[in-house]
Amino acid sequence: MTAAAAPSRFRRPRRDRGGEDTGVSARRWFTPWLLIAPGGLWLLVFFIIPLFSLGRLSLENGGLSNYSTVISDNSTVIIRTFVYATLSTVAAIIIGYPLAYVIATKGGKYKNLLLALVVLPFFVTYLVRTLSWKILLFDGGPVVSILHSLGILSESQGILGSPFAVVAALTYNFLPFMVLPIYVSLEKLDRRLLDAAADLYSSPARAFRKITLPLSLPGLFAGTLLTFIPAAGDFVNSELLGSERTVMIGNIIEKNFGKEFFRPELSALSFMLMAIILIGVIIYARLLGTEEIA
């Protein structure tokens, strides 16, 4: 009896599990792929295939020499692009972190309103936002007249067309992308950790350095990527607010991609831009120690 009962007790669950296994595992095997399919197909058609064709194009005519040509011809532009992107990202951190911190910790019932204000500029087209800067910054405009009367700028100096105008506009246009991820990571920070630090006689500054900052690194990391990458590829700000002294990689590509003989070199330039950004991001991730978050 016991001998017969024992196997049945074993068998039934096993059989049940077995019976379920085929069904569930088939479904389990199938479902994720089904869920990935639309996104994956989209990426394949609109990202992988163009990328592949771009890669092939970058090797036409000159082959690998396209890459060396394009580096030597555009070295100034390449360096300038990454300097601008870095400066605007750093500026966005300096402006965005305290802003996100205050909204997350002191915002209280106004949190949502303050966040909405951060996002508000996005309700206006990127192009119009940038163009409106022109009206603020032009030589006869309010900002320049104030700076002239304060003696900060000499009479012959202006702002439009200068690197400052371009970096400032890049910062402005991508600032919300910095603020929002930092806000999210600060918002979910467990306040009891700070209370505990205070109980253990830690100064607020030390508590910030040891607790708040490390725990907000994922947000800072995401914000940096969301700011730096589009800033490095941007051409609108330099086109509208800069001059031929502020040309960025994006401007070179935008202006010349239509010229057939330039296309292989410009494809090479696009790949270079992507490679440099990728390497930069990997180094940055290592430095911050947030590979697993990325």
Next chain:
Amino acid sequence: MSNSAQNLTSRRRFLGMGGLALGGLAVGPTLLAACGSDSSGSSSNNGGITMLNWPLYIEGDEPSTSPTLKGFTDSTGIKVDYKNSIDGNESFNTKYQATLEKGKGIGADIIVLTSWNAAAYIGASLVQPFDSAAFPNKKNVISRLSNPSWDPGRASSIPWAVGQTGLAYWPDKVGGKITDVNAIFDPKFKGKVTVLDELRDTVGLTMLGMGNNPSTGTVSQMLAAVDKIGKARDAGQFKKVTGNSYTEDLALGDTWIAVAWSGDIAQLQADNPGLEWVIPSQGGMLWVDNAMIPVGAKNVEGANKFLNYIYDPAVAGPLYESIQYIPPVTGATQYMTATAQASPFIVPPATPPLYEFDVVSADVAEEISRAFVAATEQ
């Protein structure tokens, strides 16, 4: 006046905005578009014709309201599916050239391209000759444009729009009148000058300032002009080397002198009466966009009839008065108002002369283009 003012938004300026908006998306989709069989013309247009043209090359914003198109349909029964879809020679080539090279149609019976590009299309037989029986008014083309070296006797291309490149400036800022094209290189105006990033315009004017003729000049003269532009740029002479956006700085008064397109200035002057337009004493540049019938066109006869209709001076007069370009049709000005006849944008004075930049070979074009990019961007 109010009617023409509405149409004054020049095509190039209009394109600038679209270009900026689309530029960021250009890289991927253009490659895909190159593989796909894109036929933007509707084949269902039974008995009608499809025309692809640049924006603001017909009356009004909405082609269906154009009196010219309506007049043609009323008199011939042929419907015109008119599309403002050409936004640049280079982007047009990216989109359609490969299809035309296979001898396939692109769903269009008429296309319009700038001379240097039209020359390449004719050279590669991507367009077909006109039918002189259906297009007798072809003889009305103005004499200076009647026999270009790249299309003798206008066998397969006919001017649609003719515009000028000259200087626009603020007399109160520069301290008086300007007539010399070399003012753009004058150190007095350092940092207050914008030049166009279209090399045929800026290099052409620079050549004129150096005493060379841009219609017949040698490659070394062209390169010398590029060199001069590069040196001036390095010295900080130019506020900007730019495309369509030059009008904004000019309107704000930050730019004192600009190399400018006639259509833009015609519009800017409406809001800024102080702004001056001048064809410099050495001469100005002329650009021509040409209508052609591509290979694989479905209604060749209809296309010929339509161009024939446009080349009737009585039709051309009001059309070109409205779009504010030089009419390429002899006698068209007689059908314009006195205001239009007095406009330097529609009827430029005989002197100073206007030059069309030489239609150079593809190799030369590449050489100059590379030099110009290095001098003005890199």
